[in-house]
Amino acid sequence: MKRLILLFSLTAVPLTQVIALECSINNAPLLDFGSKDPFVGGSVTANTPIQWSCSRNFFEVFFGLNSSFTMCLYVGTDNNGDVFPRNMTSITPGSSIPFNVYPSPAGSTVIQPNTDAIAVPVSFSGFQPSSGTTTAFGIAPGPMPSSVLAEVHDTSMLNSQVRRINTGQSCNNTVGTLLTTYTLDATIEIPDQCRITANDLDFGTQSTPLAQTDSNTFIDVRCTNASPFTVGLSNGLHASGGSRRMSDGSNFVSYGLFQDSARNVDWDNTTNRKSDVGLGTGTSIMMTVFGRVPADPLAVPGDYTDTVTVDVEF
Template identity: 30%
Template sequence: MTRSARLLRLPAAVLLFLLVSAGLVRAQSCSFTASDVVLGQVDVLGTGPTDAVGNIAVSCSAFLGLLSSIDMRIHLGEGAGGLGGGLRRMTSAGTSTGLGYELYQDAARSVVFGGSYGGHGGQNLRLTGSSILNLLTGSGMNVPVYARVPAGQNAVAPGNYASAFSRNPLDVRVDYRTCNILLLCTDRTATFSFTVRAQVVPDCRVQADDLDFGTVGLLDRPVDATSQIRVTCTAGSSFDVGLGYGLYGSGVNDRHMQDLTGDRIGYQLYRDSGRTLSWGLLADGLATTSAGSGTAQSFTVHGRVPPQATPRPGAYSDTVVVSVTY
């Protein structure tokens, strides 16, 4: 006696419905995480921008055989620092001026990474078609976020600056739609968070003009001349301007110019027009103190060649180092 096995056969439409249902369950979940965008130290007195790159990691669970498409749009708002001067802003405790920056979709930093929510504007980033196929395997993808702090922000004071992008939908929002082969689609939203960070460091720039006493015959009377030192330091930074003793001097009251034969002419440098306050180094207590504003400040050097024995005719010179301590 033989026994025959009976197999349960399901209609093809029912089997397809079950598989599609299972696929839909797996296709609905996408997760998003982002690294902080760390711009590091920013020299606001510099002539070039400061750039950095962050990353948004996207991963979706999907049943590749039955999921036909994902259409995704990532929106970024202005962040907690707000807006100013046409840029996003980072803020720092104790400072009133924010640090301007911007986020971009491309390495050339030409397409502002924005969105349809909040007040920043710009363009949302759309991911669809071939650019998102690797999400279907669950391996995920990385979306770069390109940041830039433009130059020319001299008025920004030193400090640690930041702007947080929270899970507030006005700061960060992802709108995405998943559709299966039967064109049954599901719309979802998601958020994530990250922070843009930078540190503005104190810095100074200095330029100095030559001090020229001109052409003189006999040194039987004082010979005076002036020149300018221009110092630019970050806003709020305290700094001191000191002058060295030159190549042939040994102290604040012993500076000399020399010619090719070795003959010398003594001279002095002063901080005041009356030529009573000698100008020396910070260690001498004879430097000039000021506070940075982010713009150039001018300091006058008052020079004097006192009466002395006149050496042989020649071209006399010296090199004095300007030291800015901040």
């Protein structure tokens, strides 16, 4: 008689090898602050959705594991390793814009690499995966630094972590189990921009016959740091034959506008624009306008005015 002997072995697999909770961030979250005029005060805000999904395997469902928990979404440091504040930087070195990331639009608590995360409750129903969207909020406080350049500024917060903690625990003081990592990007565009304030040029009260009269005033120009610009002055409302004139409604008095105190260099809106100031500094640049009324023995008494447009090209 022959016997058939069957042998089999039963291997106990550690539970930790078959528990495989999987969570992921399914989009590329971006805090886009848009285009910001650097001379307009106030904070700039942005927000971005963070889309997440989690799934469990058979063993977790069978043993009732991870049926509910809290997912903590932390945010990593900026490109320079900073958090307080994080900074968006330009391609050209030396220009940065501070900002930070928050779990709410109130901006009271900064999300850090390992504390003060966005807390997301997660729960499962059977084998069905769980998914949803949460929101990160960004605030770049105003006013913009005067040194900011007219460029795109950005940063990437790499290796931002997603961790799991038990329901009822706090993301702020519990490290939790690492589930996955993601990258949160932030960007803002600073356009070339100028602001200008012009003051009246007053030749005062003069007697007749009208003698040559000089006066001067100031133009305050503020342009984005390192932005090239030129300033032009129009010929006014009553120009004739290339000469500016003031009018009292029916009579005229000629005058000129110049770039130098000697009144030798004309200042117009075409070939004689003022450009020797070169580049903007992000702060005010005071430019003097030198005016002259030539002697006119035929001038008629009256109140004479003109309107000149100041044009900044950048």
